[in-house]
Amino acid sequence: MLTKLINLYPKTKLIVVGFSMGANIVTKYLGENSRLNEKILFGLSVCQGYDGVK
Numbered sequence: 001m002l003t004k005l006i007n008l009y010p011k012t013k014l015i016v017v018g019f020s021m022g023a024n025i026v027t028k029y030l031g032e033n034s035r036l037n038e039k040i041l042f043g044l045s046v047c048q049g050y051d052g053v054k
Contacts, residue, residue, distance in 0.1 A: 014040050
């Protein structure tokens, strides 16, 4: 979906926000797609179900 938005609006910087499971998806997506870094202003992960110890 982000790739489609980037193609539709190539000059626009994006802010990516996810809540709960969406936060996990945002974190994973941004970590795996570093080629999009120049198009994304920042990502926000809220209430992510994450255990830093594991």
